[in-house]
Amino acid sequence: MAGKVALITGAARGQGRSHALRLARDGADIIAVDICAQIPTVNYELSTPDDLAETATLVEALGRRIVTRVADVRDRGALQTAIDEGVAELGGLDIVVANAGISPVGADRPPVTWLNTASVNLGGVINTLELSLPHLSSGASIVCVGSMAAFMESFESREAGFGASGYSFSKRAIARLVNDLARSLAPQGIRVNAVHPGNIDTPMVHNSGLYHLFRPDLEEPKYDDVKDVFGAFHLLPVDVIPPEEVSEAVFYLASDASKYVTGQQLRVEAGALLKTLPAGVPD
Secondary structure (H helix, E strand, O other): EEEEEEHEEEOOOOOHHHHHHHHOOOOOEEEEEEEOOOOOOOOOOOOHHHHHHHHEEEEEOOOOOOEEEEEOOOHHHHHHHHHHHHHHHOOOOOEEEEOOOOOOOOOOOOOOHHHHHHHHHHHHHHHHHHHHHHHHOOOOOEEEOOOHHHHHOOOOOOHOOOOOHHHHHHHHHHHHHHHHHHHHHHHOOOEEEEEEEEOOOOOOOOOHHHHHHOOOOOOOHHHHHHHHHHHHOOOOOOOEOHHHHHHHHHHHHHOHOOOOOOOOOEEEOEEEEEEEEOOOOOO
């Protein structure tokens, strides 16, 4: 990673912060972008400016440079400015980690939640890649963060609500986008891969909407009430996967260790999909 610059969206906390720290630890400078504001249809707290500032402090403590910008990945103008300013200050762009995403779950969410979710999770990825691509050259790596939901039946139910359905759609679309875009960019020497996490130990999982979906019999379920449900998704004995484990996969795909790897769907889901995918289905 020495001498490389990585753009990471959704970098204020959770997986995004973990990815930033992992790449910085090995020498990368970081352009960290996050919304740092609430989206009305999301029923858990999103990141704040203080979260993004903490990411910056942690990266700088590793001796690396970081440019932070508040920008909604749905806002092409703000995102363009964030990327262009970061590239100008840090001197280039070698790695793009399209990580920003939301998952508002629950029957109380309005219908527009479906489109809000797809707009962030898929539209935001497209915006990030489209606006970054002019800065990339041969040897660059693009990593899109999907979900094990990309390979599962759609979460369409009244209880899960519009957000869950929009989430499933957007993650399946990301998997297809990675496959097809990798073919198109391979002649330019630009690699495109995806990492598909299982249940990760972040606020996207730890929120009352998801807890109540799994334990509707309880008025205010806590983590201890649902951890066995999370664990039941995985074959390996883990309830929720630390985000740092996903970051190791992101690091591999961003680094020269994977310089001949492109178009891959790397699943970091503790064996969850082994229950449903037929034998011989490629990763």
